Amino acid sequence: MKAMLLSMISLLMLQTSCGQTNQSSTSTVRVGASCEGCELMYSNMPKQLNAVDTCIGWYQQGHQMKIEGTVYKKDGKTPAAGVIVYYYQTNTGGEYAQTATEKTRHGSLRGWLLTGTDGRYTIYTSKPGSYPQSSIPAHIHLTIKEPGMNEYFIDDIQFDDDPFLTKKERDRLPNYAGSGILTLTTNSEGLLYGRRDIILGLNIPNYPK
Numbered sequence: 001m002k003a004m005l006l007s008m009i010s011l012l013m014l015q016t017s018c019g020q021t022n023q024s025s026t027s028t029v030r031v032g033a034s035c036e037g038c039e040l041m042y043s044n045m046p047k048q049l050n051a052v053d054t055c056i057g058w059y060q061q062g063h064q065m066k067i068e069g070t071v072y073k074k075d076g077k078t079p080a081a082g083v084i085v086y087y088y089q090t091n092t093g094g095e096y097a098q099t100a101t102e103k104t105r106h107g108s109l110r111g112w113l114l115t116g117t118d119g120r121y122t123i124y125t126s127k128p129g130s131y132p133q134s135s136i137p138a139h140i141h142l143t144i145k146e147p148g149m150n151e152y153f154i155d156d157i158q159f160d161d162d163p164f165l166t167k168k169e170r171d172r173l174p175n176y177a178g179s180g181i182l183t184l185t186t187n188s189e190g191l192l193y194g195r196r197d198i199i200l201g202l203n204i205p206n207y208p209k
């Protein structure tokens with residue numbers, strides 16, 4: 001009787017242990033805030049990605065703009081390799097213009113970058129416009145995909161001289177991966193130029209410690 005009781009207790013402990021192990025191995029914590037529409041970054045994603053991308057907006061009417069930066073690991077110092085930076089934006093009229101091959105709500109002014117060992121990326125595009133009949137600041141959306149982690153969005157690229165970027169708007173920004181507010185200058189190529197460095201994990205909800 002005693003032996004049977006010990007056997008039953010041992011079996012119960014084994015089942016409980018296995019249940020805990022299975023739960024731990026299958027449960028995942030999603031990194032980042034709610035990211036509605038982030039899955040669209042995979043629509044028509046090229047098989048080969050580079051650290052430099054030229055958006056079709058570069059060839060359209062508007063102010064040509066060069067944006068570059070470095071993606072750093074959580075320490076803010078070490079360049080992060082193998083990180084996909086996805087961006088999408090409006091045209092100069094503030095619309096997510098579609099084409100025959102780009103019919104998602106992200107429009108056709110979008111692209112992908114993949115960082116190398118130096119963590120750097122460069123975007124050639126045009127300056128976006130604000131949404132029609134709105135007071136929303138002009139912006140470029142950014143989504144990050146790190147190896148072994150779900151995609152998550154970070155602070156939009158915005159422009160310091162935008163009249164719609166009020167103090168109230170600035171104060172509500174979460175600074176995901178650092179500030180996205182750029183002070184544009186004109187570089188030696190005659191292009192609008194801005195720098196947006198990205199610090200992985202900075203202010204990102206549920207980011208691994």
